[in-house]
Structure formats: structure tokens, C-alpha cells
Amino acid sequence: MKQVKGGVTAPKGFKATGVDAGIKNNTKKDMAMIYSDAPCSVGGTFTTNLVKAAPVKWDSKVVYETKSAQAVIVNSGVANACTGEEGYGYCVEMAKETAALLKIPYETVLVASTGVIGKQLPMDSIKKGISMMPDKLGSTLEDGTLAAEAIMTTDTVSKETAVEITIGGKTVTIGGMCKGSGMIHPNMATMLCFVTTDAAIESGLLLQTVQEIVADTFNMISVDGDTSTNDTLVVLANGLSGAPKITKDSGDYQVFYEALYHILEELSKKIAGDGEGATCLFEAQTIHAKTKEQAKILSKSVITSSLTKAAIFGHDANWGRILCAMGYSGADFEPELVDIYFESEAGKLKIVENGCATDYSEAKATEILSEKHVKAILDIKQGDAHATAYGCDLTFDYVKINADYRS
């Protein structure tokens, strides 16, 4: 597996672009399009929130019923959530307008929206944006970046990654882009992730693979514990690499699995580290757990604890909050057995041994916690399973971003 430059246009046969359609009250890009030269197998996962945005309902049909997709149309600025039948109609209209211009069936167009909840889409701007994009579609890495930039809301950086693997002597590429814990002045943290690959793999196997990997990557991140109405992750595979088809029993499957895992892990870490107002990526790894499920519950409880997140912002080795968050997680463990370490580029320090404080240096702990990527290791000494969750610190800027008036 080789890390390469680019995002959704890195694999063969994918084009993309991003434009300013005038949806947002500024001059930033707000619409993106991805197009594949050939119909794609498709896999995806969507929000588990009972309140689902219109595009989530539409995309679920594409992924679970059509099982094939050839284009993606995305807008930022308005989430098209809590918009009733009118909103769903606009979503289908987005698919139809896009399909007509690209001359593909509208059932194969994935739609995504992110931004303010409860507002109807400004369809004039949307249609203008859609009409601008087919001519601009391009296959360079820069075209991919235009798309990645157009889906940003309060993200501070665009998020792309790509890798190459070899299958049957052919180079297969996987590329992805996502947007995270941003809000449109201010609304739901809405996660969108689009991954493209020129691998050949059937939709059924792709879906199963995506769901398995998402459980360990995207479902292990949290910025504020609020599960969005719009969360969407889709993987498109167009098979244009010329590599043999990947089947579950082939040795190639493991190679593809690891590459896709890497892409989704990288993208999910980018989202956590760029959480609203965040100054650092905060990772909690539970080791020596009885089961992976137990390790996941403990790790996730720590990275979602407001008190722990505020302490990380203050570079404060407040381990009592970590042990407390483990204690109320619902997972069974022995508090008296727990060791806790802090680790970052500045070093590694054992803070707690068997449930009580070690004689550690507060100065060294603060030094470790002052880095951009901070890790807490929770050794519960019960078995061989482990799991990691990714979050960020809780800062003044998180409150500022989310307390401001809409308008």
C-alpha cells in the first residue's frame, strides 16, 4: 500500500469539480459534483438518527435498491433536513437535473446536502450550480480538491487522501474526501464522506466491507456527541483499473480491505482533529480488554466526556475524569487494575497504576498534552482485545461557533 496525492479524482475514470452557486452568503464554493466514466458498484452507510435528511432517504434507495451509481451531487449551506415532502421533492429534482445533463439514469445519482436544518433549498441557486458543473468536470488532482473545498462548512481545512495498491499486477487506487464537524453559522455537525476507487468489486461485497470498516473508524469518532441528521458515507467502485474483480475469497480482498481501512481511518481522524473549535486530535486507546466491544465502549466514553475534553484543552493531566468516564461507560472492568498513560510526540508517561496516581511529573504531563495529537492509553489488564476512539478537545471556540445567532 502506497500513500499517493489527491482525493476522489486519484482513481482512474473519476472526474470532479466544485463551484460557487451562491447558496451561502459569501463567495465560497458551495456545490460539488463527482462523475465516473463508467457505472459504479456502490456501498455506503448513513445516519442512524430517526430524523433523516431528504438526501439520506434518497441515497439509501440508491445504495440498497439501485445498487449502482455514476455521479454524486452535493451542496453545502442548507442541509435539506426537516423539510418534509417539499424537501424530498427538491432532492429528487437535484438528481434529475444532474442526470439529464450527464445523460445517465437519475436513479444512479447520489445526492448530499449539509448546512442549516429546516430551511428549504434555494432551488434557483442549486439549478444554476448544477448547470455550471458538467463542463468544468476534470480528472486532475486539483479538480478533486475543488470538490473537497466545495463541501466544507466550518471545516478549517479540506480533507482528502488516496492510496495505491496492486491487484493482479495492475495498480488500483482508492481516493476519498470528506467534511466534518462544521456548521453553517450554526447548525448540525454534518459528516459527509465520498470515496472513489477504480477497483472492480460487486456492490454486495463492497457494502459489507464498508459497514465492517466504518464500525471501527467513522463510528469511533465524536466531536460533540450529536449524531447528525445528514451523515453520509459512500464508496464508488468503477472497475476501470483493469485489475481482476475482487471476491471475498481472493487474497486480493485483504489487500483491498486494508487499503480502504486506511483511507477511512485517515479521513475519520482528519474529521476528529478538525472538530469545531478543536486545538488537538485526542485519541483514547483501550488495551488488554476482554472483548473488542468492551474496549470500544470504554474508549468512546473517554473521548466524549466534556470534562475530559475541557481538561485536554487546558493541557491538564486530569486523569480522575478519564477513570470517571470509564466508570460510567456501562462497560464492566476493575477500576483497581487500571493503568493510564498519556502519549504524544513529546513522550509517554504512566499517570495511573492500579487505579491510583503514580508519582508522575505534572510538568512532563503538560508538555505531552500540549501537542497537536494526544493519546490516552487505558490498560485494563483483562484480555487481548483493544480499540481506539478519536475525538478532540472542548474549547472556547466550540461554544462560540455554536452559540452565535443564525443570520
Added chain:
Amino acid sequence: MKQVKGGVTAPKGFKATGVDAGIKNNTKKDMAMIYSDAPCSVGGTFTTNLVKAAPVKWDSKVVYETKSAQAVIVNSGVANACTGEEGYGYCVEMAKETAALLKIPYETVLVASTGVIGKQLPMDSIKKGISMMPDKLGSTLEDGTLAAEAIMTTDTVSKETAVEITIGGKTVTIGGMCKGSGMIHPNMATMLCFVTTDAAIESGLLLQTVQEIVADTFNMISVDGDTSTNDTLVVLANGLSGAPKITKDSGDYQVFYEALYHILEELSKKIAGDGEGATCLFEAQTIHAKTKEQAKILSKSVITSSLTKAAIFGHDANWGRILCAMGYSGADFEPELVDIYFESEAGKLKIVENGCATDYSEAKATEILSEKHVKAILDIKQGDAHATAYGCDLTFDYVKINADYRS
């Protein structure tokens, strides 16, 4: 039921005081004592956190095994949590020192600590504090207030309340004090609540009553979602009112139940409204639910949503976040049926009807949300059950209080 002045010393036969024992790095009071002239029936509930502070372990024995108590000794500044066997030994020592001076069995002394986790108690200061208090114990309302002030940490106001009821022609009083979502620069939000009454009621019935009421009051508040290691709530009943003994089948039971419910509801609202950094009490009431459990889950999900809490701080009628928090709560309901209202002293406004925005005035909504006590009413139109949860807004000060370095 009549609201009266005072707290734990309002009922007959209870004395209290609070002193500065030098535990905290300031000149504020940090130890409190409550004493009853007669042995008391006792009921209580404690943290469900797997990591339990030493005093929680000790008090559980008093409530579930001794089933009788005559005094309470409390310190603020150090939580005596994650302190191992040494810490438990100090806790028992606190009970023994107090018992010796008050000439009562040490198994009837309840102990509570609140403050920094992981530090051992400064036993010299603790013993000094205990020795100061028996001579100062008094039965005036001011003596009760001294105790209420001594258990504060980052609380901004002391919290007391009392009511009178009539049972068998006799006046029965219930009084209480609590401390809430404060931290000792900075540590666990640690809730402590002590209620006294001169009613005559057996420990078994008292315990059952307390647990039933706590499920609807204290267990429905949240400041930051972090369940403390030290949460303790105990009710002491000394029977000195001279009123007949309350039994489950007597008509008096309902009178007592409602009065105790009122006391616990008032105290829990005081804690929520004085949450760390809070500028307002934020209440979510779900109405027309199928079951009370469903109503509780929905109400609690709304008041614990960081995004919703930040919007309330910004006086922003961001109802999308409320509907979103209902959607991921795990409770089943029909998003398309939901009506949402905002209510406060400034008025009441329907914001959402059948899952979509009404044509409401943003200015009026902001006016309503600018009050000190703000309520969201969630009408899910499915049945007759209802439940209310109490929280507060998420503010810059919450982050500031919890990000500061310990020291």
C-alpha cells in the same frame, strides 16, 4: 404543603454547622456537620459509576445495612475518590472521630467528600475541622446555612429549601441542602444532597420512597453528562415532630410523598440552574408520549445535547438541534408529528408544527430564550405520558472552569 425558610435545620431536632478547616487554598468554609437529637431512619441513593469514592462505599453500608444514622460529616476540597484502601481508611476515621465527639455509634455517621479526585485527604485539617464543630452545632436556620455554604465548591449560590406539611394534626417539616455541578479547580462535578425531616417513617419505606422520587428528579438533571464518582443523596427522618408514623397505606403517605418530591425537585432544579458556567436553567418537557420512559429519554437527550446547550447560551431558537437530539435519543417516535414550543416568563411560542418550522418571529423567540429559566415543550402526539428533564446552557465559562490547570 407550605414553603418555609431554611434547610436542614428547619425540622425539629436537627442541628448543623460549617467551618473553615483549612482544606481548600482559600478562607472559605470546607467542612459541615449535621446532627440529630435522636437516631434517624435513613434512605439514600448513590452514584452508579463503577468508580465509587470511599465515602460512597461507606454510606451505602450505613443506608443498606445499619439502616439508621444520627450524624453527617462532610468535607469539600478533596473527593476521596480513586484513593484505594488508604482513602477508605481515612473515610472510616472521619466517621469514628465524629462519633467519638458526638457520643454515638460510628456506624451511624454518614460521610461525604467532594473536590479533587485522586488526592488523599489532609487528615490533620480534617481532624481539626471535626473537633471544631460539636460545640458550634446549632438549630437556627443560619446554622443550616453555614452547613450549606461549607459544602459548596464552584457553586455560585448555596442551595437550601424546606416545606411544612400536617400529619395527624402535627406540623411535619422537611428541609434539604445540596451542592451541585461545581469543581475544585478543576475536578469532578460532584453532587451531594442532604435532606432532614422530623417525620416518623421507617428506613425501608423511606428508602423505597427516595428511590422512586429520585428517578423523576435528580436522575433527570444533567450539567455535562459526566456521572460523578461521589454522587450522594441521603434523607434522615428523626420522628421528633410527634406526628404519627407514616405507613405506605396511610393517607398521610401521599402528603409526605408530595412534600419530599417537591423538596427533591426544587433542589435538583437549583443544581441544574447553577451548573458550571451556566447562565440559565434549561428545561425540556416531553408531552403526549406513549410511556413515561419514552418521555424521559427524549427530554434527557435534548438537555444533554452540546449543540442545543450552546444554542440556548446564544439565545438562538435552533430547533433543528432539538429535533436532531430527539432523533438520536434511541426513543421511538414520529418526527413528522412533532410540535415544539419555547416558553419562559417572556411568553410562549410554537416553533415547529408537524416536524417543520412554523412562521414564527425570530425576535420573539430570542426574547423568550433570553430569560433565566427557559423551557422547550416537545409534543410528540402519541399518548398521555410526560416527563421533564433539567439542564443548563453550555458557555465559555464552562470551558474556562474546566480547562484551567489544577494547582
